[in-house]
Each structure stands twice: as C-alpha cells, then as structure tokens.
Amino acid sequence: MCIRPLTDEEESSKVADWVHYGAWNFSRLDGIVSKEVIQSLIALLPPREEAGDDLMVWGETAHGTFTVKSAYFMIEKPIQNHFGRVYKAIWSWKGVEKIRIFLWLAYSNRLPTNAWRSSWSSMSAVCLHCYQGVEDQLHILRDCPYARNIWLALISPRYTSTFFSLSINDWMELNLTEEVGVTMRGVWSQLWGVTVWLLWNWRNRAIFQDDYHKPNLPVSVIRTLWSSFCDGSVSREIFSDAVDRTNEGQRWTPPPFGWVKVSVDGAVARSSGKAGCGGVIRNHRGEWLIGFNQNLGMAGVVESEEWAILMGLRMAWEKGFRKVILETDSKIMIDRLRIGREDINCSLVLLQIRNFLNRLWEVELQFVCRSQNGLADAMAKEGISNSFASSVCPHKLRHLLLQDCMGLDPLSLYHLI
Numbered sequence: 001m002c003i004r005p006l007t008d009e010e011e012s013s014k015v016a017d018w019v020h021y022g023a024w025n026f027s028r029l030d031g032i033v034s035k036e037v038i039q040s041l042i043a044l045l046p047p048r049e050e051a052g053d054d055l056m057v058w059g060e061t062a063h064g065t066f067t068v069k070s071a072y073f074m075i076e077k078p079i080q081n082h083f084g085r086v087y088k089a090i091w092s093w094k095g096v097e098k099i100r101i102f103l104w105l106a107y108s109n110r111l112p113t114n115a116w117r118s119s120w121s122s123m124s125a126v127c128l129h130c131y132q133g134v135e136d137q138l139h140i141l142r143d144c145p146y147a148r149n150i151w152l153a154l155i156s157p158r159y160t161s162t163f164f165s166l167s168i169n170d171w172m173e174l175n176l177t178e179e180v181g182v183t184m185r186g187v188w189s190q191l192w193g194v195t196v197w198l199l200w201n202w203r204n205r206a207i208f209q210d211d212y213h214k215p216n217l218p219v220s221v222i223r224t225l226w227s228s229f230c231d232g233s234v235s236r237e238i239f240s241d242a243v244d245r246t247n248e249g250q251r252w253t254p255p256p257f258g259w260v261k262v263s264v265d266g267a268v269a270r271s272s273g274k275a276g277c278g279g280v281i282r283n284h285r286g287e288w289l290i291g292f293n294q295n296l297g298m299a300g301v302v303e304s305e306e307w308a309i310l311m312g313l314r315m316a317w318e319k320g321f322r323k324v325i326l327e328t329d330s331k332i333m334i335d336r337l338r339i340g341r342e343d344i345n346c347s348l349v350l351l352q353i354r355n356f357l358n359r360l361w362e363v364e365l366q367f368v369c370r371s372q373n374g375l376a377d378a379m380a381k382e383g384i385s386n387s388f389a390s391s392v393c394p395h396k397l398r399h400l401l402l403q404d405c406m407g408l409d410p411l412s413l414y415h416l417i
Contacts, residue, residue: 003034019046036157042297045348089176095190099197107172111137138168140203141196153219155181195222252372252404257284259323264312265373266304267380275299276383277308279376281316286405288393293383305330306349313356327366329373334365375400
C-alpha cells in the first residue's frame, strides 16, 4: 500500500497521528501512499471520539444485533442452503434470459471447456488463446490473461486479491451477491453477468469461426453494451434502489411557507468509479437559495448517498434553516434513517447524520422518484469532478430549475428569471 519505506516514526505512529482537525491529513499522506489510496480515503471518515468505543457485533444480521433466529440458521444451515442462495441469485438475475441460463450452466460446471472435452477425447486441454494453462471454466471466465486484464479494469482494487483466488462456485457467489465493482446504481451482478457471457461467446467464436478475432478493446465493447442496457434495452427498475415507480412522471413540489426543501443525491461514474454528491436548497417559491456538491474520490453508491444527506443537513443547519424537508431518491437511505433503534453496524457518516437529525430543529425525511430529483442529480454528477457551494444556480442548470417550477404560481417564475 505504501509507495516508499516508512521511517521509524511513521512505523510507530497511530491512526490519530494521520488525522488533522477531524479529517485525514492528506498533505502528510501524499507521497507515502498511492493516489488511488488517497482517493479511496476521501469518502471514509477517520475514527472519531463521538462514535464511541469499538463494539462487538453479531455478523449474522444486517443490524449487528443478536437474534435467536439468526443463530439457529447459522448452526443448522445445511450445505444445500449455500447452493440455494446462489441459485436464487441466478434466477433473480435481471437481464437477458440466455445469460441467466448460461450462469446456471457455469455454476453447475456444465460448460463444454477444453478440459472437459479432453476427459473423454484425445484433444488437448490447453487454452487455445494464451497456451498458458488448462482451459477450465475459471480459466476462460477469469484467469486467462485476456480475461484477467478485463477484470482488472472493472473491479474495485480492494477486491483484487479475493477476486482472483476463489474457486469457481465461491467466485460466482461473490459476484452475484456483493458489489465487487462500481457500476450504475451499484448493480455489479448485471455487469459481471454480461461480461462473463461475452467472454464465453468470444471464446466460442474464436474456436469455431475461422475469420473471427477477439476484440482488441474488450472493455470498451463491454461498456458499450452495458450502456445500451442502461439506456433502456433492459428495464430501468433493475438499476434503481427505489421501489415505488408509480409516480415517475410527477414534478418537484415546493415546501410549505416557512420551510425549505433540501434535495440531495449521490452519483458514481461507471467508467472510473469516482463518486460525488450534491444538492440544492429551495424555498416555498422554488427559488434557489444555495447549491452544493462534493468530490468523494473512489466511493460506492451507498457512501455517496450517505454523504449527500450529511452535506445537505450540514448546509441547512449552517445557513440557519430550522424547518427542513430533506428529499432523496434513495429509498434505502430513507428506510435506514427512519428505523426506531440505533444501528450499531452503521458508518461514521450515518452516525453524523443521526446527530444532525437529533438537533433542535424540525426535519422531515421524504422519498421522491428520480423525475422529481433531477436538479440534485445534476449537482451530484458535477460533484464527481468539482466541489463548490453557490448561492446562484449555475447557468447550465437553470433549465432544470425552471422545469421544476413549471405549474407553480407565475410569481415564482418571475423571481427565478
């Protein structure tokens, strides 16, 4: 992780020595760790005293607390339940049916690889692309240099070691159930499924079509196909954490008189994995009071949504607003914040959000569909590359501001123009 040997002082230092006024001391870290590590630390808060001491948590539940039911299933869980979990993930995979069938065949070890064919014939088991190893399923889908370079461009760096060390079944389970890479709205399993299917398809065409050559820029081909999925070839519902889409056509609505509305959102770039968050505070006439966004470095969808809410609450508090409606299109975050008990497994960002919510002011949490959150979404995307706060709406976003106010009192539009 370090790009140079550490001094004796650095070797004996504590985490607190790398924190400056509650934030990572990036000026000290620069030149010691790579730029990638620094980018991954931007959205990760350092340990804080107000977070309390470290706690023992129960790993069998999402909220970290012990339940008899979870203990029973941990003890009695039969081997077939492990496979059942993966089969369920395969059959609930949202995408093209032929890819779903392919995933089932791969997990059942039913792909006709050279290793399989050589077991009952005289043909060679060697990979005909790289000639560097036996062509089994893992070699085709992951370990062949051609496939490996593709995965290195798609997965998050922190998963590299685990990703390339698992058996075929464990590897498939990891990718079907975890966010191993960064994609639109965090749906890694869909991008992974498309990629393994293309690797198998390209392998077959290279063997059985004499004039076929595998793409020289496979990652670009994969991302192009994936973009077509995101643009509508596959139902948009698979890319969203929002459950209710019945109000997709509704417009943004202003807050009551005397209140402000804080619209926030997070964004993650599919190509780079860089994240940002942003939002805007408006009054009862839809007037832009202040907009903000923040670059988060390398972060996931959940982290970007958490930061968006934290930034929105902090900005509203610092500007003196005490009657606030905070709206986001992340139903997951709304549900997490509305639970009655403290989640002992929560992040430091979520802990700070709860601290803000417990202050002496009125805050209402509101879930909205994406069509009602376009301005915040645009601010979040700006946050991928920039960090700023402004009391004036950027010129290129004024059409979104006006669009939100269509149908309001004409006096509102007068104040916006």
